[in-house]
Amino acid sequence: MDRSSASNPSEKRIAVVTGGNKGIGLEVCRQLASKGVLVVLTARDEKRGTKAAQALHASGLSDVVYHKLDVADPSDAARLADFIRNKFGKLDILINNAGVIGATAEIDTRAPLQDVLVGKNPAERLQWLLQHSTETYEEAEECLKINYFGTKYVTTALLPLLQASSDGRVVNVSSNYGLLRYFSGEGLKQELNNIENLTVERLDEMSRLFLNDYKNGQLKSHGWPADAEYLAYKVSKALINGYTRMMAKDFPELRINSVHPGYCMTDINYDTGELTAAEGAGSIVRVALMPAGGPTGVFFYQNEVAPAV
Template identity: 30%
Template sequence: MKTVLITGANRSIGLEIAKQLAAKGYFIYIGSRNLAKGEEVVNQLKAQGLANLKAIELDVTNPGTISAAAEVVEQEKGSLDILINNAGILGSIPQTATEADVNMIKDVFETNLFGIIQVTQAFLPLLKKSAMPRISNITSGLGSLTLHSNPEWPYYPFKATAYITSKAALNMYTIALNYELRDLPFKVNAIDPGYTATDFNHHQGPGSVHDAASFIITHTDTLADAPTGKFFSPDIKDDSKISPW
């Protein structure tokens, strides 16, 4: 049975990922900043017939909760097979490059970049004990420098400074992390779930949470010959689904 940790998993895409992976028979740690909310969704999922789920307090901006969560996983499972860094925030809108509040930008980076780095580093020792370790950093097509430089791209006008720069930085961290782990059986990828209708965007996206979670799982729960160090997006038309950085 594979062991999975998903950050920000008590709602939206993270919760749907947990549901789909639990249905495959994996043991899922639902990382939640608020433990009570995490336990509430675990009870709901168990009532739906799913098993092997546990809520775990994990605030990616709080090193204490990160280290405590790592200790729980080590004591209970001894290793970790899949880490899905799903937690993220948008920040207040508008976010113009000329007037965005620097402290707000720092807050976005604290969750979207530094939090992911802290979680990844804390759980790397447990991931290294897995035969097929996987790290998926949930990013956004809005983090692509190439696409944001193309005036014909549909989302070209959306230049939310804090969010898009945090995701571009996360993409670069994914590349660096994959490089450092290249001699181990890791698969480290950045995955864009697409423009999905969630609480995050006031349910404005055209995509469904179910499809977004399925796409993430497809490019996370992979075989030994699968690509690594890539940026996947459902918006890419060819079968590879590999997005330009």
């Protein structure tokens, strides 16, 4: 593990970025480090994470530290918390970026993908990708485990360190697919939007209920997203939005928000997006570095505050 850092780290803001070895996560690390933040770049693959940190060092960004983290493993999150506590004593910024789409695209790789997509606008590219994607129960289960539970495990482990900061921030990378309009039942929509009564235990239970209904073919009858693709992804991001708003209510001394970075070109969507990873990361970093006393419990659609419904 590379533990190099600049002198006087206590004078710098300390940030953790999950899923920081590629795509939007790597660009978030790059942009935070370029703004004088000491970044703990995390990834579950040690070889890829170390390589990403070394690449940032080679570009002149020395204040990047790699630490192994599988967000779906609570013991990994605990080890990360111990490392930060012992080395820095606090954490100022947590970016929960790690995630999966919960589906597989069946694509003929004999033809260059960009040749297939030439002339298509972003909406057409997305539609093309959806038409070539399939989703299994096992993928849905993994999606909830990483996207929702992973966000919760990491946030819970690092919460005392964020509270030790004079201005702790949490940014949960979400999606417009997590908006409640995708749910078919008003009951679930209202419950997820009723932040005063929402609890972590209920969010956990919703995750289990969704997977049970997915397995038994009862999604539509019980009010879940059911008529399109990426069903588990939509539910996972809706749960993240609910978790964000609930945590902001329970911990008002912190700034806790979720961000839809836009439809970005990353390997999760075979580079079919309309924005670059750097542009998507820019929205996340702007929210993470907002002036003190800024909004909390808010869903940002890129750079604008937007309703989560």
